[in-house]
Amino acid sequence: MTVKDIVKKVFLLEILKGMALTLRMMFTRAVTRQYPEEKRPPFQGFRGRHAFVRDPGTGKEKCVACLKCATVCPSQCIYIDYREQEDGSRILEKYEIEALRCIYCAYCVEVCPVCALVLTEFYEYADYSRNKIYFDRERLLQNWDEFTSKLKTDKYVNKFWKLPGMDIRKMPVGKRFQEPISIKQKAL
Known part of the structure; x- marks a missing residue:
């Protein structure tokens, strides 16, 4: 086992990277539409009912x-x-x-x-x-x-x-x- 592997295991580096990404995304604008309330307008030529x-x-x-x-x-x-x-x-x-x-x-x-x-x-x-x-x-x-x-x-x-x-x-x-x-x- 190398020193790099030991540091990863001891400090749980991968988990910290994931948590940092989650923390960063908490302050960005959401891309999810709340479907029943926010409806996406269909494109022209959409094939529906x-x-x-x-x-x-x-x-x-x-x-x-x-x-x-x-x-x-x-x-x-x-x-x-x-x-x-x-x-x-x-x-x-x-x-x-x-x-x-x-x-x-x-x-x-x-x-x-x-x-x-x-x-x-x-x-x-x-x-x-x-x-x-x-x-x-x-x-x-x-x-x-x-x-x-x-x-x-x-x-x-x-x-x-x-x-x-x-x-x-x-x-x-x-x-x-x-x-x-x-x-x-x-x-x-």
């Missing part, structure tokens, strides 16, 4: 039941039922998203030809019941209303609706001319 975009003209969802979102979803968490009319158009009967299975990749938002689905900036929706996290059509519209009521602007546009670098001629017609949605206008 799902919502159906409400058409300002009709007050209903914009979904046309094309099934693209359910087809592209890697976790297969979107369930859609529809009925066809005589003219060939589809009427949405049931639309459900199982949020516990979702991986929040936003493929469903990107592929939607009419920009009917968004991932909002809400991240607090834990619950004791699975039924509350299973979003049906009405709950998705409620999510949209809650999301838009907290926005500070009169219009909303999602960054996933027009992908950067994509030629506008290759986009679906609904996305080519997508204007920001007026959210403060009342439904008819």
